[in-house]
Amino acid sequence: MSAQLFVVATPIGHLDDMTLRSIEILKSVAVIAAEDTRQSAQLLKYYNIATPLTACHDHNESNKINILLERLKNGEDIALISDAGTPLISDPGFKLVRAAQEQGIRVIPIPGACAAIAALSTVGLPSDRFSFEGFLASRSSQRINQLQKLKHETRSMIFYEAPHRILESVRDMAEVFGQDRPVGFAREITKTFETIKKMTLADLVAFIEQDHHQQKGEIVVVVGGATEQQDPGQEQLDQLLLRLLQDLSVKAAAQLAADLTGIKKKVAYQRALELTGKD
Template sequence: MQDVGTLYIVATPIGNLEDITQRALRILKDVDVIAAEDTRHSQKLLQQYEISTKLISLHDHNEAQRGKQLVERMRNGENVALISDAGTPLISDPGYTLVNYCRDAGVKVVPIPGACAAITALCAAGLATDKFIFEGFLPVKQQAKEHALSRLIKQTATTIFYESPRRIEDTVSMISEVLGADRQLVVAKELTKTFETFYADEAQNVLSWLQRDPNHQRGEFVLMVAGVENEESDIPEEAESLLLLLCDSLPLKKAAAIVATHYTVKKNALYQRGLALQGKD
């Protein structure tokens, strides 16, 4: 019985062509065919490393048909590498359908890790990294975009988006409106390239920065939104009990001020917690 081939999910550089692993280069040389989102774009990478493996296209418009063809080739013993235009395949890029075809057909899928724009941006952004959410691209239509952003009003984790140059100004403007002009943002553009840029400020100031110079809106963007501070988690149970006790004879605002001094907890956090405990939030 003929051995079944393997699908390799190969991460490629997001800008600087040196950001590729030795394992990735070996796999790209050894497989029978490379499925690429844009063969003309990927050819530059292969030429850089003198890789002559055959390239075929696999993108959003042909993935269903091409995926079935590739699975059949792997069932007949061929090995296939999947790459995107940049970074890790399937992260806001094609490949989901192909991977599922392989899983259903019993074809082994092996990830070859490497660059990913979202993680590259986050690690240098200066925002919280203990918990984060990747949302990919926001909806294009205004109402859908506003709805998606409204879900972040109380989000405590850092949220990561990808955004195109033609929509970055509109997106930041809407973030300022929906999440507040003072919400902390970090914009990362042209990652690992010559003009790599990080700009961190409040939403209203990031918008002004984008509008100040047309060059600030050029390139591919990673947009990171700081989460809101989870103040309630720092309130001890004893503080809540005292707050409720004092509220029997004092206004909530006064009670919160007293408890804040006694337990070294933020007064506003206690006030908001008091509203919630009283069922007024």
């Protein structure tokens, strides 16, 4: 089987960030599987690429796999692209790549732009060890639960966030990680209104509150890792909450635990919900 599936990175903003090899591949394959054919058509037009497009996104990827695999088996090379950046990084494509691998089809990466790595390389936080966390949950309670599990992560953490949720997400980060935790904020990377800042989480909350333009566009948040390995008070907090919950409601137990320990009431409340199995 000689056909190949190319995973091709495309620009995250500035169209000139397309690599020469990416252009060559997109011109040579039989078809390009794209997350959004309308958006990708603009990129192809810019580089005079006449290769046909076919949609491959979250809603149709499972159904499209067999069609694309059949074309690969018939000897047709296929390129996979997302709306911007490297496919599969919080974008569709994993199911197709996995299926191709299982069928013995060669999958070839064509490297290029990636918002997560671009942000990490410029915000001035440790980059020798990092974790990519993608998008957090949209509901605050679920988001706080995710952040609690990451509170003692010592590596730099990379998050993507939607503009309409960025302020609430950063507020939750400040509450869970601490107001003074260092953070990098990268918005609209390579675009006209590119913003790259490094500050504390408290300062970032204020920055976004004071400038509503920071709640627009594509956003990457890089949070510095924790300095401690574990929370010595977590076991004590759980013991306290479990005892309080024997006599009090979740709300009352969380309030009293917060008063006694100095932790945020919201954090105590979320942990109380977890302990009671109500979250």
